[in-house]
Amino acid sequence: xxxxxxxxxxxxxxxxxxHKEVALSSGDIGSKSKERKPQxxxxxxxxxxxxxxxxxxxxxRKFGVPFYITVASAHRTPLRAAEFARxxxxxxxxxxxxxxxxxxxxxxxxxxxxxxxxxxxPIDSSAxxxxxxxxxxxxxxxxxxxxxxxxxxxxxxNAGILAVQILAVSDxxxxxxxxxxxxxxxxxxxxxxxxxxxxx
Ligand code: RP5
Numbered sequence: 284x285x286x287x288x289x290x291x292x293x294x295x296x297x298x299x300x301x302h303k304e305v306a307l308s309s310g311d312i313g314s315k316s317k318e319r320k321p322q323x324x325x326x327x328x329x330x331x332x333x334x335x336x337x338x339x340x341x342x343x344r345k346f347g348v349p350f351y352i353t354v355a356s357a358h359r360t361p362l363r364a365a366e367f368a369r370x371x372x373x374x375x376x377x378x379x380x381x382x383x384x385x386x387x388x389x390x391x392x393x394x395x396x397x398x399x400x401x402x403x404x405p406i407d408s409s410a411x412x413x414x415x416x417x418x419x420x421x422x423x424x425x426x427x428x429x430x431x432x433x434x435x436x437x438x439x440x441n442a443g444i445l446a447v448q449i450l451a452v453s454d455x456x457x458x459x460x461x462x463x464x465x466x467x468x469x470x471x472x473x474x475x476x477x478x479x480x481x482x483x
Contacts, residue, residue, distance in 0.1 A: 321350050321375065322376065322377050323343055323349075323351070323450075324351050326352075326367060326381045327352075328355075328387065329356065329383075330354050332406050336380075336404070337439075338436050342444055342447065343443050346461075348450060355367055357391075364392055365392065365396045368392075368396035368401075372398065377399065377400075377449070378402065378446040382442070383403075383404075384406035384416045386416075386419050387405055387416035390404075390431070391403070391423050400430060402431075403432070404420075405419070405420045405432075405435075412434075417431070430445060444461075447460075
């Protein structure tokens with residue numbers, strides 16, 4: 284048992300219940316699951332971040348990457364955040380994605396505890412609209428990198444894609460799906476350009 288575990292009924296728990304084919308239902312990472320083991324761990328500072336971090340989950344779902352999602356805070360539950368990061372590799376997680384707002388030290392605090400790649404999503408939940416979270420996430424001291432993506436929902440989407448790209452280095456199936464994803468995006472741009480061809 285770790286400090287500050289979110290109680291059943293919180294948003295993240297309801298989310299996990301709804302999507303248990305990809306996100307495990309409870310307990311330590313992977314310990315109670317007969318499903319595919321999660322390859323990505325998504326951690327957010329509060330369940331109030333779920334509206335943003337759902338974008339990451341949607342990308343992983345689209346690519347068929349099993350993930351675990353939970354809440355841990357670098358400030359409110361530092362031991363829980365550290366424990367997640369320390370156990371993640373042994374439990375089969377290959378990439379950690381950490382989203383947090385305000386003085387967002389979550390991604391860095393987790394990166395300090397693991398050799399897994401950590402992607403940080405700065406969340407615009409404060410009066411400073413994410414500038415605080417961006418700087419807290421990106422300005423890591425030399426030696427402990429956090430791959431920081433854009434603030435808010437676009438960053439959450441990119442965190443999912445970047446995690447898939449990291450996994451695709453050793454997964455041909457995912458590499459092919461990424462190629463299709465890029466070709467689809469390019470086709471959509473071509474379509475939009477075509478629609479504007481005769482625009483005056
Ligand atoms: C951060 O504080 C969280 O990541 C969240 O973005 C923000 C507000 O948290 P709540 O007060 O809504 O729990 O730690």
